[in-house]
Amino acid sequence: MANAYLVVRIKGQADCPYWATHTMTLLKLDKKYRATILPAKDNTLGMLRKVQHYVSWIELDATLAQELVEKKARKGGYQKITDEDLKELGFANAAELGAALADGKTSLSKLKPLKPWFALAPPVHGFKRSTKKLYGQKGILGSNKELDTIVRRMI
Numbered sequence: 001m002a003n004a005y006l007v008v009r010i011k012g013q014a015d016c017p018y019w020a021t022h023t024m025t026l027l028k029l030d031k032k033y034r035a036t037i038l039p040a041k042d043n044t045l046g047m048l049r050k051v052q053h054y055v056s057w058i059e060l061d062a063t064l065a066q067e068l069v070e071k072k073a074r075k076g077g078y079q080k081i082t083d084e085d086l087k088e089l090g091f092a093n094a095a096e097l098g099a100a101l102a103d104g105k106t107s108l109s110k111l112k113p114l115k116p117w118f119a120l121a122p123p124v125h126g127f128k129r130s131t132k133k134l135y136g137q138k139g140i141l142g143s144n145k146e147l148d149t150i151v152r153r154m155i
Helices: 018-026 044-050 062-072 083-089 094-102 147-154
Strands: 004-009 034-039 055-059 130-134 139-143
Touching: 004 044, 004 062, 004 147, 018 044, 034 062, 055 147, 062 094, 062 147, 083 094
Parallel strands: 055 139, 130 139
Antiparallel strands: 004 034, 004 055
């Protein structure tokens, strides 16, 4: 079983029912192309399956978590985080924080000066599959094994 999930919101706010909007707000995915890292708990996978027609997720590895922290982590005022900020949180560098996030030992919402999400751009060269279908139906939504390559193009 996974220790943490990387979740990316693929679809926007238009025609999104209240229950899905509420669930994505609880997951800290308020806007399109927002990503967050969630530790694997009993209720996490159920919430992801509930909104699988709007988000995509993958089991997180430490290298991708480190890339996200280094390039896309922000604090108040939308400023980039520095090594001093990481030391205040109790981590020596971004690699150590990425490993802790990937192992599920901490979550972004508990690291107070950091934003609990990453703002990503649309992927370079676009999505190669449909954004309206699940991964098993030749789309990208739901549990997606290829999401790590897509996220690297979105950073």
